[in-house]
Amino acid sequence: MSRSLRLADREIATELPAFVMGIVNATPDSFWPSSRTQSTAAGAESAFALVEAGADIIDIGGESTRPGSDYVSEAEELSRVIPLVREIRRISSVPISIDTRKSAVMRAALDEGADICNDISALADDPALADVAASAGIPVILMHKAGIPAHMQDAPAYQDVVAEVRAFLCERAAFAVSKGIAQDRIILDPGIGFGKRQSDNIALIRGVSILASTGFPVLMALSRKSCIGYMTGREVADRLAGTLTANLVSVLGGASILRVHDVAETRDMLAVLKETLPDGIS
Structure with a gap:
């Protein structure tokens, strides 16, 4: 099964069951040290390696939002x-996603050729971000989180996490549409891992099909996270196999985009899945 995604000025497609989004962390404190880049040159090198490995999209983040992380200023x-966006775009036309909750950052990134807004606050922290995205006609990724990163793991609680997350995301999607963002860009x-207990994370992985039933593409960002460590007992450097398995389950449930550190291995998993279960993926 192939997938397609409309950007502002073009459409991208993959013959695999899901798009692969490669992670570039322009931060000194992201949870996996191997994913951190300390300079523009290092970040660009990392991005080009991911493109060479087959990434369909590159996701750049300048603020770590892992549980317990501190706020980063707009200027920083x-x-x-x-x-980093400027350097990548100078050499490559790969679609660039910006992991930010600040309208000024997104606006500046768009001026340098970025293509997608990836907002962990689902357009809630900075309402102007919706206007920026709508004006540019770009896709937006709306994420559910409970509280702010510094405290979101203090005491998360849900009655039915899948239903509650689905309802929240549908409400934020409706807000995005009300601001002029097209439905096919959501x-x-x-x-x-963002304000979730381990049982909640597992329920959401199992419940991807319920999220996909909204009609919107679903992105899963599971790569090497603590929830994989809880299930396998392994440290972050040894969570590749667990990540691949959780991503496989997600794609079988209907996920359209996988946000990962390990692009080549993820593409291999998807290629095998395509060939062995060609009629088993909705």
């Missing part, structure tokens, strides 16, 4: 992200 985030992310 701009200094981390914009030179992508949903359940926010694995």
Whole structure:
């Protein structure tokens, strides 16, 4: 099964069951040290390696939003992200996603050729971000989280996490549409690990089909996260097999985009899945 995604000025497609989004962290404190880049040159090198490995999209983040992380100023985030976007775009036409909740950062990144807004606050932290995305006609990724990163793991609680996350994301999608963002530019992310207990994370992985039933593409960001460590007992450097398995389950449930550190291995998994279960993926 192939997938397609409309950007502002073009459409991208993959013959695999899901798009592969490669992660570039322009941060000194992301949860996996191997994913951090300390300079524009290092970040660009990392991005080009992911493209060479087959990434359909590159996702650049200048603010770590892992549980317990601190807020990064607009000026600092701009200094981390914009030179990197400029350098990648100078050489490659790969679609670039910007992991930000700040309208000024997104606006500046668009000026340098970025293509997608990936907002962990689902357009809630900075309402102007919706206007920026609508004006540019770009896709937006709306993520569910409970509270702010510094405290979201303090005491998360749900009665029915899948139903509650689905309802929240549908409400935020309706908000996006009300601001002028086209329905075919909206992508949903359940926010694995963002204000979730381990049981909640597992329920959301199992419940991807319920999220996909909204009609919006679903992005799953599971790569090497703590929830994989809880299930396998392994440290972050040894969570590749667990990540691949959780992503496989997600794609079988209907996920359209996988946000990962390990692009080549993820593409291999998807290629095998395509050949062995060609009629088993909705």
